[in-house]
Amino acid sequence: MKLKEFAKQLGLSPTTVSRALSGYPEVSEKTRKRVAEEAVRLGYRPNINAVRLVTGRAGAIGVVMGRNEFQFSEFMSGMAERLDSEDIDILVSPVADHDMKAELQLYSRLATSGRVDAVIIHSPKPNDERILLLHKLGIPFLVHGRSETNVPHAWLDIDNEGAIRRATSHLLDLGHRRIALINGRDGLTFTLHRDKGYREALEQRGLPFDPRLVTHGQFTDEIGFRSARSFLEQSPRPTAFVAGSMMTALGVYRAVRSVGLVVGKDISVIAHDDVFPYLTADNMVPSLSTSRSPLRAAGARSADLTLQLLTGRPATEIHELWPVELILRESTGPAPEA
């Protein structure tokens, strides 16, 4: 059913029908109501591609996801929550990890092809080429995370620095002195922020920073296991771990057990938790102390902010830093006597 045909059936002009459906003020209430009802009854829906062509809007937000990021479904679910009521799609473009060239090409394509009205990017670096490119391309974008590029950009981030500072401080309060940090991929802003939070906590106590107590890598159980194992071989060994993700924590738990130690007694563990429905810190044994920040909520808010961007709110105004909760469970305890 096309507009013309539909309009004819109603005895109206296409113009009026279009206006009625789009909620223009000049249409009489009676007409609007009739049009709306008939549209449902006769099943008329505007052809989205025609609308897009004529309005120049794509009606979609692009999300570029790294291929190995299990967190994605959660973020996107959040986005969907917010976008459900709008007529806006989520366009997902997975891109191979670590292939910056391919990723940059992707943005050019997305921007110039008019598939999306805006883009959300993840895991930025302090000096991120993608941000420069997107700015140059003139396409609205939101950064999930932060960057230090002086190009103006909208962002939403969690307080990684504060989260890890507090986690580390708490461990220090418990008497731990050798605390290992299993951090994210090197060079990413959130990794740097976490490193910073960790160092700050040490500094506050006048404790020295030991680079041998920090590793960087993807959030996988394997990296968690390997890092923890190699830390545990040190002498003296650390008595506490700060882990970058739930998956990392799984590896850490295993590593601790594999050398005959007990999490929460011999070794304390705090991990960052994005809150996944399928893997719960509370259910781990012992239950896992976490710095906690629901990724789903971040997804919803990111969609919301992107929408604001699209309605003209300046990117420079859109900066949101979310606090992170510290939730203490059984995996943290006083440092064992030396």
Next chain:
Amino acid sequence: MKLKEFAKQLGLSPTTVSRALSGYPEVSEKTRKRVAEEAVRLGYRPNINAVRLVTGRAGAIGVVMGRNEFQFSEFMSGMAERLDSEDIDILVSPVADHDMKAELQLYSRLATSGRVDAVIIHSPKPNDERILLLHKLGIPFLVHGRSETNVPHAWLDIDNEGAIRRATSHLLDLGHRRIALINGRDGLTFTLHRDKGYREALEQRGLPFDPRLVTHGQFTDEIGFRSARSFLEQSPRPTAFVAGSMMTALGVYRAVRSVGLVVGKDISVIAHDDVFPYLTADNMVPSLSTSRSPLRAAGARSADLTLQLLTGRPATEIHELWPVELILRESTGPAPEA
């Protein structure tokens, strides 16, 4: 840069340029090459929405994802691998779990709005309303999984029945007699197939089926833990578990440990593994025996088959059943003496 403008710069007509770029045969090789080069140089890209309007193609494949499905990133990465070379997007529509009404509405919208050329649906039921609806709507679709609706439809599935039959048989071979199955959500085809495979293995040995040894639920660590715990309270307790996913297996491991038993010795465990980069069966302690089927590959192939569907291959011809490997590791061992 628009076609008209671009064509003028080349001293050609829009028609010729369009043909050259779309690879029509009647354009001379020389012209085609020149046009292609200049397009890159001047940065001309056809406006996708205009193309879509005029061709009637959406240039996108829709994927409807349940909100709590961590497997999704992996499947989509696979899709992207295949779609990278095509000019086809992935449109993701997350939908609340268990909200069939919302989901059906979503399909109607997707189909009638012309946003997507085809849809991929997941986790079908034997008699799935979505399949009926999509068929009625006349939009091409591929089912990831299987259904028993007599509506013709393309599908790609793994041999869940065979996988669980073999897993169970293997445990029986090892002398286990009380084997518990922690299965997926009730009513879904793959869950039924797994139930069936489990029963078949028992039948082959003439062993009775005990409904108290089977649970159904989402693939979460929590369900894995709870199910396993309640199984372990039975007397006599099962000596082996077949778990529906890696997340479930995490819960099972925990449950076993929490009652002072040892996986691989007191209790054998086999889980189904979709192969995630961030959670590896081999890294678990003890390493986890699995029925294994890479979801990423399924995603790539699903995209491929959907493309075939779009080029006219009849849905009734597209049925693919993938075998599942059984990989034995340390979590399975002989049944302990009674």
Next chain:
DNA sequence: TTGAAAGCGGTACCAC
């Protein structure tokens, strides 16, 4: 408050 008509940026038919 309603309608006629000119595009939006391409594709593809039909002529040359």
Next chain:
DNA sequence: GTGGTACCGCTTTCAA
């Protein structure tokens, strides 16, 4: 092999 032009289905100015 190349070009003119009528659409694709809608929105939006302009006029009534």
